[in-house]
Amino acid sequence: MxxxxxxxxxxxxxxxxxxxxxxxxxxxxxxxxxxxxxxxxxxxxxxxxxxxxxxxxxxxxxxxxxxxxxxxxxxxxxxxxxxxxxxxxxxxxxxxxxxxxxxxxxxxxxxxxxxxxxxxxxxxxxxxxxxxxxxxxxxxxxxxxxxxxxxxGPKYLLLRPEFEEARQSAPIRNGQVRRLLLFFGGSDPTNETEKALHALKELDICHLEVDVVVGRANLNRHRIESLCRERGFHYYCQINYLAELMAKADFSLGAGGAAMWERCFLGLPSAVTVVSENQRQSTEDAAAYGSVWNVGWHADVKSGEYSDIIYRAMASSEQLKRMSSKAFELVGSIREYTVHPVVQALLEG
Missing domain, CATH: 3.40.50.11190 (Rossmann fold)
Incomplete structure (x- = not known):
């Protein structure tokens, strides 16, 4: 074909x-x-x-x-x-x-x-x-x-093999926040990453390990890299092992879209910022299900909101455990097929 x-x-x-x-x-x-x-x-x-x-x-x-x-x-x-x-x-x-x-x-x-x-x-x-x-x-x-x-629906998620492998070994989350992941998409056109980094600058989080991921399409990536270096955060650009970082993280700040479902697939509790109109309804529905926290529309989110969310997460272990469970429930923890149904349909013509 x-x-x-x-x-x-x-x-x-x-x-x-x-x-x-x-x-x-x-x-x-x-x-x-x-x-x-x-x-x-x-x-x-x-x-x-x-x-x-x-x-x-x-x-x-x-x-x-x-x-x-x-x-x-x-x-x-x-x-x-x-x-x-x-x-x-x-x-x-x-x-x-x-x-x-x-x-x-x-x-x-x-x-x-x-x-x-x-x-x-x-x-x-x-x-x-x-x-x-x-x-x-x-x-x-x-x-x-x-x-x-x-x-x-999410049962037809297009997942790279790394996510399937990470799910097999993903730990059961205990609700404690010791490692934080920031990833707002490959380009992050609204520059949520820097907002979140400025929020972290104001917090006393010496115990927290922070991973920051951007894509090459992010026009602010060099400034973000410098901010990460100043604070001792881990900086990654255009990586192919995002699933590994998601599996290690205890909580995440990110955007809606495909990465939101990838986080859910790995049971990673997350706060989701809506950075484009096409993400609004799915983020609202996922939040209503209990699988994510909806931060809201990006233009209404300031650094202070990210500070509040991180504090809330660190003080809400039971909520985070429930969120992880609901994320698994919504997406499904392990794929039930060997050939993706869409691939099968394409091959059958």
């Missing part, structure tokens, strides 16, 4: 779309598929990162606004360059919808969509939304064809 991913990353978009596509791409490659990426070049893109993982990248270099029709035509031109048909085009992009998919579908055998907004119609054969929502089954009603196969 030939698989083409259409996905972007940037300082504004973030890196989450590409990272979850890379996880699915690895699974498909291991199943014998030939996998390619079509990505737009820009500040904070992960084109080189994708290529370093062994996947060829077709780059779109275009300054200024890009209409869906133009984007679709560029993708079609990429597809036409293949000597064999593209069996699946997998699109993970908030700016593309049914108009793009209808154009591209005439040149590929099938289309899959990865989404979590449920705010626009799609013309696709498979749709994956790995987030938890209280009304998950109703969200895509009328937005996809009746024949579309829906994979909804």
């Amino acid at each position: 030939n698989i083409l991913f259409r996905v972007d990353s940037s300082f504004v978009i973030g890196t989450g779309h590409v990272m979850r596509c890379l996880t699915l791409a690895r699974m498909l490659k291991e199943a014998g598929c030939a996998v390619y990426f079509a990505m737009r070049v820009g500040v904070g893109d992960l084109c080189d990162e994708v290529e370093s993982r062994g996947f060829p990248v077709f780059r779109l270099t275009y300054d200024g606004p890009l209409s869906q029709e133009m984007d679709a035509q560029w993708t079609i031109d990429v597809v036409r360059g293949f000597p064999q048909p593209i069996d699946w085009c997998i699109v993970d992009h908030y700016e593309l919808d049914r108009r793009w998919e209808e154009n591209v579908k005439g040149y590929v055998r099938r289309v899959m969509v990865i989404d979590d907004l449920a705010n626009r119609p799609h013309e696709c054969d498979i749709l994956l939304d790995q987030n938890y929502y209280r009304q998950a089954q109703q969200r895509y009603h009328g937005l996809v064809p009746s024949s579309c196969r829906l994979f909804l």
